[in-house]
Amino acid sequence: MSTTNPTAPHRISRGGAAERAVDSAPLGGAFGAGLRRREDPRMLTGQGDFLDDVVPQGTCYARFVRSDQAHARIVSIDTSEASRQHDVVAVFTADDIDAAPIPLIRKPPVESGEPPEVHLLSSGTVRFVGEPIAVVIGTSPESARDGAELVVVDYEPLDVVPSLAAALADGAPAVHADFPDNVAFRVPVGGDASAVFDDAPVVVRAGLRNNRLAPVPLEPRGMIASWDVHRQTMDVWITTQRPHHTRWFISHVLDIPEHQLRVRAGDVGGAFGSKEPMYPDEGVIAFAARRLGRPVKWFADRSEDFLATTHGRDQYADLEVAATEDGRILGVRGRIDANMGAYLYPNSPGTVIGRTGPLLPQSYDIAAVELEIRGIYSNTTPIGPYRGAGRPEATYYMERLIELLADRLGLDAVDVRRRNFVRAFPHATATKLTYDSGDYEAALDVALEEVGFAELADGRASDGDTLVGVGVASYVEIGGVTPSSVAYLEGSPGLWEQAAITVHPTGRVDVGVGTCAHGQGHETAFAQIAADVLGLPYDDVVVHYGDTASAPFGFGTFGSRSGPVGGAAVRAAAIKVRDKAHGIAARRLGLEPDQVVHRDGRFSPREDVGGGLTFAEVAHAAVFDHTVLGEGEEPGLDASARFDPPDYTFSSGTHACVVAIDRATGVVRIDRYVAVDDCGTVINPIIVDGQVHGGVAQGIAQALYEDFQYDDRGQPLTGTLMDYAFPTAAQLPRFETHRVESPSPANPMGVKGAGESGAIVSTAAVANAVHDALRQVGAGPLDLPFTAPRVWHALSDVTTR
Known part of the structure; x- marks a missing residue:
């Protein structure tokens, strides 16, 4: 079955899955099928329980x-x-x-x-x-x-400190008396990179801002x-x-x-x-x-x-990259300041400590990293996790550094990426992470081919009224948060998950999980996992969550963890059910277990594939026929299991974006967006595509529209939807999705997280496309977001020089 092949080599699938949506799957074939989400009918008809x-x-x-x-x-x-x-x-x-x-x-x-x-x-x-x-x-x-x-x-x-800059200014008022410099924490990441920088032929330095967002x-x-x-x-x-x-x-x-x-x-x-x-x-x-x-x-x-409600992002990075003259990156160093707002809320520090700093190397084999991570108090709403939670910031910083380095050296930024990609796995980074699997160059190749990068790069010259830009960005996303073995990296307890399966005498199955969906499609994906292991029709499995009185204990849904951790727990519990059912079926058939096979929802004698017992017959016997129980076995087929992964999973990919900028107004329009993602083995391509679409939309919003602002007295200037801008469907392009699949060894299914990938890389892809367009007329670089007034002023500055 597809759920048991985590070491298969990577494969490439092109094109979105939406047109392949189906309502059912063959016995034992639910895993990997593009099933329509069973949650959607009640949502679309107003029957949700909010x-x-x-x-x-x-x-x-x-x-x-x-x-x-x-x-x-x-x-x-x-x-x-x-x-x-x-x-x-x-x-x-x-x-x-x-x-x-x-x-x-x-x-x-x-x-x-x-x-x-x-x-x-x-x-x-x-x-x-x-x-x-x-x-x-x-x-x-x-x-x-x-x-x-x-x-x-x-x-x-x-006195008020309404921003990072104000909080860190000389003589700034203290938000908290016990922290007179407004620094909530300082955390080193990596090691000493001074030797690398002392001998580097090329050093590029940049100050990069990640704008504050409201969820x-x-x-x-x-x-x-x-x-x-x-x-x-x-x-x-x-x-x-x-x-x-x-x-x-x-x-x-x-x-x-x-x-x-x-x-x-x-x-x-x-x-x-x-x-x-x-x-x-x-x-x-x-x-x-x-x-x-x-x-x-x-x-x-x-x-x-x-x-x-907590806001997201709001960081400023002062970073340097050291490289050879042919674009080989030797090291990265600098400081990342994260505005934490007025207080540290329960899980706020982990966003920057466990994600932004450790993930700064991204897709690249960088031997030396030296960072200082600082959390800063200010008189603003506290910062907390927001889709990607520290990873979009790291991707943006690294992808902009790649572009700036290529520009300094007069090289193609795509070639610089290829030259520095990690190629052998597992890969230990200078920031103490271990990347599990991937093929970063394959994802890049698909993205370039699908977007027509070579043709666009040759033919994107301005027509006088419009500037055309094309940008790519590669990423690595940490998922499966947070394995006990490495939880110390972000100051977190170990976060395992468990699942409990109840098998009714009719053969129908209830699956209880400790994770809690808020749009991810758990009722569908987890049912596919259990149905696949048990050889049942997908409709015979129902998933429950969100109620502490009935669902098993779990740590929840965040950090791209539900599939790799919660899904693995479902699989483990389902295997326990299947194995017990296999033993009961053998005893009912008067055979040894190795003389019975489980195929197409039946437990059959190995030499008589057409006969045997259905799962429902075995479930009935397990409850009502004590003679089929083994020594010490309890009646029924119910089972539960926990899963604590050995390490994180690491999704990856490359996205490409084409923009058109109206020179008269500064308005940026996205003409094409191509996403190539590797989330390991795919449970349901429909759900993965939907997650990518939503994440990309949010990343585009950060790049072009969203920016939560305060005045100098700390009063919010963007506290309503009349003032805080984000895009509608009319401002977004058709998303083109493709996949590279390199299974993860960190769980038995080979799955990686997919819920945040789109948001992690899309801001950087749009930024690189916008800067590519502006570079043609000598404008830029610009800070996020690339609003029409900001772009217009940059273009105006060029014409008045």
């Missing part, structure tokens, strides 16, 4: 009073008028909250000082616009909102908590990527035993990493429900979500 659809009996509603100051001391909080409103149930401030701070779970792996505590509500000093100060509970959403308007907060304004999932954050005063239990419905971890957080913060907590995610309308951690405001909802003894519901509106 948070705002849940309204427990007796629900009251919460509205937060949030700071409108970026940095200020709270002098007083007057809640008296709000409390007097007849439809206001309660008003809570920090003085009322009896709870522990939100714990930091991914600490920097070096001594950097104890991070400031993150309390559920602020009482002394607020440090960003949107920080929660009080909560008003009303009998309706409207009464809670009206009551919140009546809470009066008196502030004493303090903007379709469904904002929200939570419902309901406390049963008689049973002393709490039910929680929440928009989260990690139900079991959320249960642990609530248990820790409110000192409620975990067995008294049930957390349900339901259908989650997107997350992109922003719903991975637990937030202070969510802790407040749990506290309020317990204090009031009734359900409390909070659902953020879009503007609130912009302020209070």
Whole structure:
């Protein structure tokens, strides 16, 4: 079966899979089939089970009073008028909250000082616009909102540091008194590269910015908590990527035993990493429900979500690359500063520490790397994981350095890439990662051929009104986060996954998983894995997740880990079921196990392939016929399994982009986009294509449109969808997808992560195409994003020289 061939050589598949979508697969052939997602019909017909659809009996509603100051001391909080409103149930401030701070779970792996505590509500000093100060509970959403308007907060304004540059300026005000230089942590990556740079014939240095992004999932954050005063239990419905971890957080913060907590995610309308951690405001909802003894519901509106949900990216890199005159890279060194916002949230440090720094070498065999990674406090919304979580930043830095080096040497950047590609696997990087498998040159070749790179490079001259540019970018993505054996690299605990399979006497199968989908297609992909191992019709397998009362413990969905880690756990559990069924079938047939074969959903005598027992017959016997059980065997075929991978997986690929720039307006139009990705063995090509499409769209958005901005007082300038731009379908091209498949040895299926790849490389591909166009008239380089005004000014500067 395809699930057991992780060492097969790489193969190339061209063309997207959307036109090959099917509704069913032959017995034992579900793995690798382009099945339509079984989740989609309920989503498309409005039958999804989203948070705002849940309204427990007796629900009251919460509205937060949030700071409108970026940095200020709270002098007083007057809640008296709000409390007097007849439809206001309660008003809570920090003085009322009896709870522990939100714990930091991914600490920097070096001594950097104890991070400031993150309390559920602020009482002394607020440090960003949107920080929660009080909560008003009303009998309706409207009464809670009206009551919140009546809470009066008196502030004493303090000096503000609204950006990386401001936080690091000489004499900058301190966001936290214990960190007078605003440096939250310093982490070295790599080793000493000074000898390489001292002897290098060529050194190229660049300052590169990664703009701040807001995640903007379709469904904002929200939570419902309901406390049963008689049973002393709490039910929680929440928009989260990690139900079991959320249960642990609530248990820790409110000192409620975990067995008294049930957390349900339901259908989650997107997350992109922003719903991975637990937030202070969510802790407040749990506290309020317990204090009031009734359900409390909070659902953020879009503007609130912009302020209070973690942002992504916002880094600045000062980097140098040392090379020979023929473009062979000898080393990279420099510093990467990451704006962490006002606080370190539970998983924020790992983004830059475990991903950006270690992945800076990308696809290239670079012997010397010397980096300093710094996390910086500022008076802005805290930064957290956002699709790619540190990897798009590393790819952008390296791919821009490749282009700048090629430009300095007068070489073709494609040739520079070829000259430096990693070619032998496993490959140990200078940053302590071990790449598992790949064929980087094959992906590059397919991308160049499909986009017609040679013809475009020769014929892209301006027609006077339009500049045409073509760019490519290669990438390596770390996935399968986070194996116990290497978790120390990003200050994380080891994150295994488990799956539990229930086999009904009819032969139907339920699969419970600890990962939690928010658009990835788990109900389809995991069913394909189990059906393939068990030789069942795909429709006979149903996947469950997102409810801590029924799903096995798991760490959640993030870091391109669900397929390589969660899927491997499903496979392991399914093998246990199959092997037990094989033994029972042999005993029922009066044969030795080696005399029975499992083929096409039947357990048959080796010499009589057409006879034997169906899986359903074996499942029935396992429950009702104790004579077929082996010594010490329990009735039934149920099984569970855990999987903790030996190492990360490393997806890779090359994307190519063609842009046209209107010289009169500076508007950048993407005419073609070709994606060639290697995510190892493919479980479902339809799902992979969809993930690539969505990721590429987000990377294009970072390159051309999105940029969350603050003024010099830390006030958000882009806090609504009227001000914060991202593309619609009309501004995106048709995505052309192709694949190279080099299976990973890090799991038995050979799969790698695919959920973030498109977002990791597309920003760099667009950037290289834009700079290729601008270079023809002597304009650039430019910082992200390449908005029309920024491009127009760059072109205008050329014409006025």
